[in-house]
Amino acid sequence: MTFATMLQTMGSGMLKTILLFVLTLLGSIPLGMIVVFLKKSKFKPIAWLTDIYIAIMRGTPLMLQLLVWYFGPYYIFGWSIRGYKFPALLIGFIMNYAAYFAEIYRSGIDSMPVGQYEAAEILGYGKIQTFFRIILPQVIKRILPSVTNEVITLVKDTSLASALAYAEVFSLAKQISASQTSFLPFIVAGVFYFVANYVVAWIMKGIEKSMQYYK
Amino acid sequence: MAEQNLENQENLGKEVLRMTNIHKCFDTLVVLQDINLTVHHGEVVSIIGPSGSGKSTLLRCATFLERIDGGEIEYLSKTAAKTENNGKVSYANKQEMKEIKKYFGLVFQQFNLFPHQSVLQNVMGAPVHVLKRDKKEVEEEARILLQKMGLADKADAYPCNLSGGQQQRVAIARALAMKPEVLFFDEPTSALDPELTIEVLKIIRQLAEEKMTMVIVTHEMSFARAVSNRVIFMDGGVIVEEGDPEDVFGDPQQERTKQFLKSYKD
Ligand SMILES: Nc1ncnc2c1ncn2[C@@H]1O[C@H](COP(=O)(O)OP(=O)(O)O)[C@@H](O)[C@H]1O
Ligand SMILES: [Mg+2]
Numbered sequence: 001m002t003f004a005t006m007l008q009t010m011g012s013g014m015l016k017t018i019l020l021f022v023l024t025l026l027g028s029i030p031l032g033m034i035v036v037f038l039k040k041s042k043f044k045p046i047a048w049l050t051d052i053y054i055a056i057m058r059g060t061p062l063m064l065q066l067l068v069w070y071f072g073p074y075y076i077f078g079w080s081i082r083g084y085k086f087p088a089l090l091i092g093f094i095m096n097y098a099a100y101f102a103e104i105y106r107s108g109i110d111s112m113p114v115g116q117y118e119a120a121e122i123l124g125y126g127k128i129q130t131f132f133r134i135i136l137p138q139v140i141k142r143i144l145p146s147v148t149n150e151v152i153t154l155v156k157d158t159s160l161a162s163a164l165a166y167a168e169v170f171s172l173a174k175q176i177s178a179s180q181t182s183f184l185p186f187i188v189a190g191v192f193y194f195v196a197n198y199v200v201a202w203i204m205k206g207i208e209k210s211m212q213y214y215k
Numbered sequence: 216m217a218e219q220n221l222e223n224q225e226n227l228g229k230e231v232l233r234m235t236n237i238h239k240c241f242d243t244l245v246v247l248q249d250i251n252l253t254v255h256h257g258e259v260v261s262i263i264g265p266s267g268s269g270k271s272t273l274l275r276c277a278t279f280l281e282r283i284d285g286g287e288i289e290y291l292s293k294t295a296a297k298t299e300n301n302g303k304v305s306y307a308n309k310q311e312m313k314e315i316k317k318y319f320g321l322v323f324q325q326f327n328l329f330p331h332q333s334v335l336q337n338v339m340g341a342p343v344h345v346l347k348r349d350k351k352e353v354e355e356e357a358r359i360l361l362q363k364m365g366l367a368d369k370a371d372a373y374p375c376n377l378s379g380g381q382q383q384r385v386a387i388a389r390a391l392a393m394k395p396e397v398l399f400f401d402e403p404t405s406a407l408d409p410e411l412t413i414e415v416l417k418i419i420r421q422l423a424e425e426k427m428t429m430v431i432v433t434h435e436m437s438f439a440r441a442v443s444n445r446v447i448f449m450d451g452g453v454i455v456e457e458g459d460p461e462d463v464f465g466d467p468q469q470e471r472t473k474q475f476l477k478s479y480k481d
Contacts, residue, residue, distance in 0.1 A: 118280055119327035123341035123393060124316050133344065137331045214330050215375040 001180050010188055013172035017158045018196075020089060020168060024154060027094035032101025036109065039102065057099030063163045066092040070164050089161050093154075100150055108143035109135065141211045148204040155196050169193070229256045231291060231318070231397045231428050232277065236298075238285030239269075239276055239452075246272045248452045250286070254397060257426040261439035261460070264449035265475060270432040273449070274399045277430070278321045279312070290318045291396065317346075320390030324402040326382045328374040328389070334361065335370040338389045346393070353392070360388040364418060380411030384418055397428040404435060436479050440464045448472045 039050040057065070070088035073079040081088070112135055120130040159170035173189035176182070232254040239247035246269045254260055262270050275281040277288065279295070283304055288296040295315045296306045306312060328337050338357040342348045361367050364384040374382050383403055390398055400419065404412040416438050422429065423442045433439050439446055439460065446463040448456045448471075456463055456472045467473045 113327075115323060115325055115327040116329065119323065119329070121280065122278055122316075122319075122321045123389070124313070124345040125341065126345075129344060133340070134329055141331070214373045 001176070003184070006176060006180070006182075006185065007188065009176065010169060010172050010185065010192075013167055013169040014192055016166070017161075017168040017170075017192075020093065020158050020161060020166075021155060021196075023090055024093040024097055024158075025151065027090065028097035028101055031094060031098035032105055035098050035102035036105045039106065054099045054102060057096050058103070062092070062096050062157060063160045065096055066160060066163050068092075069095075085164055085166055089164060089166055093157070097150070097154060101147070104143050104146045104150065105139065107146075108139040111142060112138060141214075144204065144208050144211070148201065148208075151200055151204065152197050155200060156193060159193075229291075230254070230289075231256055231258075232430075233289040234273075234277060234286065235289075236286040237273070237276060237283050237288070239272055239281065239283050246452050247276065247283075250452075250454060252277075252430075252447070252454075254428060254430055256396070256428055258428055258445065259423045259443045260430045260445045260447060261443040262430065262432045262447045262449060263434070263436065263439060263475070264447075264455075268449045269452040270449055271401050274321065274401050274430070274432060278319055278399060279306075279316065280321075282306070290315050317393065318396040320393055320395035320398045322383070322386050322390055322398065322400045322403050324405050326374075326379070326386045326406075328382055328386055330374050333371050333373055334366065334377070334385050337374070337385055338392045341389070342392050357388070357392055360391055361385075363421075364388045365414070378411055379407045380414045383407065383411075383415045387415075387418060387422075391422075391427075397430065398422070400429065400431040400433070402432050402434065404433070434479075436464065436476070448475065450475065 035050060035054070038046050039054070041047045041050070066089060069092040070081060070085060073084070074081045116134055116138070117130060120134045125134065158168060161168050162171040162174065165171060169189050169192055173185040176185040230253060232252070234250060234252040237247050237250040237252075238245075250269075250273060252260075252273070262273070264270055272281060276283050283296055285298050285302075285304060286296075287294065287298065293311070293315055294307060295312065296304055298304050307315065329340070332340065335354070335357055338360060339350070339353050342353040342356075343350050358367065358370060361370055364387060366381060366384055366388070369377060369381060369385075374385065377385065383406075387398075387403075403419070404415050407415060412435070416435060419429070419431065420438075420442050431439070431443070441460075443460050446458065446460045447454055448463060448467075448469070450471050456467060456469045463472065464476065467476060
């Protein structure tokens with residue numbers, strides 16, 4: 001196998017990693033917000049269930065969760081899981097990351113001074129307006145560093161998809177390395193993750209900068 | 216503003232706020248007892264008293280940031296809260312409260328400006344998004360208000376780049392932009408250095424001359440004496456003494472008032 005063909009093969013894995021990464025963010029960032037609302041629900045059973053969900057997502061290994069999401073339907077319901085691998089991965093990653101994002105959002109929301117809510121209330125802003133116009137923009141600025149950490153962790157966590165033998169970069173690197181008895185695929189994978197995180201950090205820094213116009 | 220003043224002149228002397236037999240406690244701590252407060256159009260009422268006497272709580276009850284445990288609150292003869300026969304306090308429904316809330320504004324000790332919004336956005340936000348008024352028209356008014364506050368050149372600045380005095384003046388402009396019938400101030404200068412205090416007091420004095428209806432909690436005794444039509448001295452959750460500023464400051468009748476005022480002279 002030439003270096004070029006190896007790169008080409010791994011390239012397809014990189015695309016899969018990037019797809020998994022992007023779709024996980026697109027799903028978990030908004031879902032995390034919904035989870036916070038459920039957690040803050042005045043209807044207690046919903047708040048408790050949400051707490052349990054968050055505790056499980058944070059208290060068990062993501063790799064195990066992925067296996068459960070993938071094989072669960074077969075073992076529990078006897079359903080065929082053909083072609084279900086990618087959806088299972090997405091569900092697993094999104095559900096897990098939504099729990100972490102929810103905790104970040106919650107800490108950001110809780111850190112807001114009560115005076116902001118009171119000023120908005122006196123001015124007649126409704127609850128929804130207050131949240132979206134006054135609270136959320138400030139929360140985003142406050143939580144951005146934690147979100148950056150989480151996103152960088154996700155770049156690396158995508159390699160856990162190898163637990164389901166999903167052909168992303170890490171799985172391919174292992175396979176090619178074994179079949180070609182070469183160390184090179186690991187170097188290529190390492191460089192890929194490093195560059196991907198560099199890009200993520202650069203983008204997040206840009207977003208943080210765009211919010212530096214106020215303290 | 217001119218329009219509003221005319222309106223104020225017509226209404227001069229009309230009752231804006233009436234609070235009757237207000238009771239408020241936090242758990243077992245009784246904070247307000249049997250408070251009666253009526254404010255008429257064009258009137259400036261100052262509330263003085265030692266820290267912990269319930270002044271902030273009274274304003275917070277008047278502005279519905281706190282629920283009262285007994286009594287009645289009326290704005291322009293509309294009942295906002297009243298005590299039912301069973302002793303429980305009931306508030307008007309959501310729609311009525313929304314209307315009643317338009318009658319007042321509140322200026323906080325800590326300003327509570329929205330830090331992510333420019334000065335202009337802070338002032339324009341509520342008229343545009345709450346009252347759904349025309350943006351252009353609101354901006355025109357907002358700029359006039361800022362000019363009045365001496366902040367015409369700060370429209371595009373952010374609160375973090377302003378001095379405390381400037382921030383408080385933005386907060387006053389933000390409240391005035393909603394054209395309230397009555398404006399409450401809770402120690403508007405207590406977070407400010409003396410030089411900055413002066414510029415804020417100047418603005419409030421100017422509003423008083425324009426017959427803006429105001430209720431001001433303050434520790435600035437000479438200011439209260441100069442601008443108010445009426446002074447209320449509170450202590451331990453009750454109104455101890457109330458009257459013309461010259462009488463209350465010049466010839467207090469109650470022992471507690473005398474002692475309190477004396478502590479300010481020393
Ligand atoms: N949210 C609250 N919970 C419990 N006690 C409170 C609360 N707010 C105020 N108090 C108490 O009520 C009393 C009156 O407070 P406050 O109205 O702030 O007085 P003032 O503004 O005159 O200094 C104080 O004893 C204070 O500790
Ligand atoms: Mg106070």
